[in-house]
Amino acid sequence: MKTFKRLLSFAKEYKISIVFSILFSFISVILNSSSIWLIGTMLGNIMNAETRIITEPSNVNEYLNFLIQTLIGYGTPIEQLKTLCYILTAVFILKNLLFYISKNIISYVQNKVITKIRIKLFKHVSSLSLSFFNNNKTAELNSIMISDIGNMRIAFSQSLQKIIVEPASIVSFIILLLIINTKFTLIVLTIIPLCGFVSYKIGQSIRRKASRSSHKIASIMNTIKETLNNIKIVKIFNNQTFQNKKFKKENLEHFELSFRQSKLSNLLTPINETIGLLVGIVLIWFGGLSVLETQSMSSEDFIKFILLLFAMMQPIRKLANINALFQNGLASSERVFKIFDNSQKIYNSESPIKIKNFESNIAFENVFFKYDKSDRDILKDINVKINNGDNIAIVGTSGAGKSTFSELIPRLYDVTNGEIKIDSINIKDYDLENLRNLIGVVSQTPILFNDSIKNNILLGNLNATDKEINEAIKSSNLEDLVMKLPNGLETKVGENGVKLSGGEKQRLSIARAIIKNPQILILDEATASLDSESEKKVHKAIDNIITNRTVIIIAHRLSTIINSDKILVMENGSIIETGNHKDLISLNKKYKQLHDLQFSRN
Numbered sequence: 001m002k003t004f005k006r007l008l009s010f011a012k013e014y015k016i017s018i019v020f021s022i023l024f025s026f027i028s029v030i031l032n033s034s035s036i037w038l039i040g041t042m043l044g045n046i047m048n049a050e051t052r053i054i055t056e057p058s059n060v061n062e063y064l065n066f067l068i069q070t071l072i073g074y075g076t077p078i079e080q081l082k083t084l085c086y087i088l089t090a091v092f093i094l095k096n097l098l099f100y101i102s103k104n105i106i107s108y109v110q111n112k113v114i115t116k117i118r119i120k121l122f123k124h125v126s127s128l129s130l131s132f133f134n135n136n137k138t139a140e141l142n143s144i145m146i147s148d149i150g151n152m153r154i155a156f157s158q159s160l161q162k163i164i165v166e167p168a169s170i171v172s173f174i175i176l177l178l179i180i181n182t183k184f185t186l187i188v189l190t191i192i193p194l195c196g197f198v199s200y201k202i203g204q205s206i207r208r209k210a211s212r213s214s215h216k217i218a219s220i221m222n223t224i225k226e227t228l229n230n231i232k233i234v235k236i237f238n239n240q241t242f243q244n245k246k247f248k249k250e251n252l253e254h255f256e257l258s259f260r261q262s263k264l265s266n267l268l269t270p271i272n273e274t275i276g277l278l279v280g281i282v283l284i285w286f287g288g289l290s291v292l293e294t295q296s297m298s299s300e301d302f303i304k305f306i307l308l309l310f311a312m313m314q315p316i317r318k319l320a321n322i323n324a325l326f327q328n329g330l331a332s333s334e335r336v337f338k339i340f341d342n343s344q345k346i347y348n349s350e351s352p353i354k355i356k357n358f359e360s361n362i363a364f365e366n367v368f369f370k371y372d373k374s375d376r377d378i379l380k381d382i383n384v385k386i387n388n389g390d391n392i393a394i395v396g397t398s399g400a401g402k403s404t405f406s407e408l409i410p411r412l413y414d415v416t417n418g419e420i421k422i423d424s425i426n427i428k429d430y431d432l433e434n435l436r437n438l439i440g441v442v443s444q445t446p447i448l449f450n451d452s453i454k455n456n457i458l459l460g461n462l463n464a465t466d467k468e469i470n471e472a473i474k475s476s477n478l479e480d481l482v483m484k485l486p487n488g489l490e491t492k493v494g495e496n497g498v499k500l501s502g503g504e505k506q507r508l509s510i511a512r513a514i515i516k517n518p519q520i521l522i523l524d525e526a527t528a529s530l531d532s533e534s535e536k537k538v539h540k541a542i543d544n545i546i547t548n549r550t551v552i553i554i555a556h557r558l559s560t561i562i563n564s565d566k567i568l569v570m571e572n573g574s575i576i577e578t579g580n581h582k583d584l585i586s587l588n589k590k591y592k593q594l595h596d597l598q599f600s601r602n
Contacts, residue, residue, distance in 0.1 A: 451492065
């Protein structure tokens with residue numbers, strides 16, 4: 001119920017619409033029950049030409065029959081039959097009209113609620129720290145946002161209205177049955193707990209299997225994503241057969257889970273109908289005896305009772321099927337709310353400080369960092385000051401913590417201990433958006449969207465003018481690329497920029513950084529994976545962007561950072577040497593070893 005209440009909380013703003021939907025449904029239920037009573041009366045009139053005229057009703061049953069008798073009049077049986085047909089037609093039209101309106105209202109609400117959940121979940125996920133994405137597969141998140149929220153939609157649409165309306169239908173039928181014959185109705189009431197117990201036990205199993213099925217769908221989506229994203233490697237290493245077998249295995253496992261879930265769902269209706277049929281047969285036998293032998297029940301009441309009994313089986317059956325869908329939806333809801341409950345966010349302070357300009361320095365003070373509480377420290381006791389306008393280089397072996405160092409400045413992660421300050425103020429006290437506006441990043445692996453060149457550049461500044469775009473293209477040494485493309489700036493780059501070379505993608509990333517015009521620029525091994533010709537073009541673009549900025553360069557190639565104002569040498573998460581190139585060479589320690597190793601290869 002806790003999960004269901006959370007689901008309903010998203011529908012609070014639509015409560016008036018929901019109330020109207022339920023109200024129309026209740027009226028529809030009353031009309032439906034009335035129509036069955038009317039049909040029973042009509043059949044009774046046909047079977048008994050000499051209908052007993054009630055003048056002074058002595059019980060509820062007789063009073064209802066008196067009302068119907070008043071409605072249909074006291075004419076000939078044919079005239080009464082004609083009037084009943086008119087009334088039934090009017091009742092059915094009104095009932096179905098209200099049903100249609102009610103369904104449309106609830107459909108509107110359900111689609112609004114599910115859209116709201118999906119938008120809110122996407123916003124929440126995008127606000128989470130990178131630590132969250134390090135521990136969760138993208139394909140699984142896709143599965144939750146599409147498949148699981150889709151299952152929630154079904155659960156919401158089926159349950160919100162029907163969990164209220166169908167029991168109301170059952171109650172209305174029971175009341176009418178009690179009015180006709182109390183003893184037989186008590187026998188009928190054995191159906192409900194039996195059907196409820198069967199539905200509950202099967203529903204529990206369905207929920208478990210639905211949860212496992214959702215996980216398996218996520219695994220399938222992950223296999224698809226990894227195979228298609230790395231299709232070149234798959235083909236080059238002849239891995240198609242291996243990937244096909246893996247995909248087939250996962251799909252067969254999903255089939256087994258889904259089929260078992262379907263078998264359980266399909267079992268509900270025959271079991272419940274069998275229970276209802278057995279009870280119905282018993283009642284038909286004893287009811288028939290009451291009419292034919294003891295005459296303790298009229299034939300008209302017997303017909304009404306049987307009609308109402310079998311009509312009651314329909315909402316009972318619907319409730320059983322709803323439970324199966326509901327359990328499936330709850331399993332999906334739990335996965336969705338588990339993401340909502342993840343608090344690995346980068347939060348703004350209660351009264352964030354707006355920062356527009358970087359004036360003095362960036363200071364790391366006793367900074368420690370680890371991705372999770374159980375992990376080892378990635379950074380250990382970092383103390384360093386980067387002055388405004390400095391050109392700082394960070395070097396070290398892979399895994400030394402260089403990239404993590406740079407990712408703490410724009411608060412992609414928050415420090416575990418210690419502080420990072422800009423202009424003597426902790427960066428946690430700054431408005432997050434303002435802080436990130438100061439910083440531009442060009443990474444080793446360019447991140448591009450499957451959009452036009454122009455739109456990929458504009459991600460750096462959505463309000464940039466055409467003039468600024470052209471200047472960014474010129475500064476990033478991209479003019480030759482744009483000119484040779486048939487659609488120029490409107491050319492789509494493909495998924496992850498697959499239509500561009502490595503150097504072209506990197507220069508496009510630089511254009512995006514240029515148009516942002518950041519005061520602090522981080523170059524994370526921006527030329528590490530390029531050939532010599534591409535590297536020259538990228539270096540020319542980098543030279544255009546680093547002027548009059550504070551620059552932090554992460555580099556493997558020491559030849560690119562020899563002229564840096566300060567070089568930080570990192571190892572195992574610590575800064576072990578600091579100085580310019582000449583000073584570090586003279587120390588004859590780690591930097592000298594890295595330098596000699598690289599230049600001896602050349």
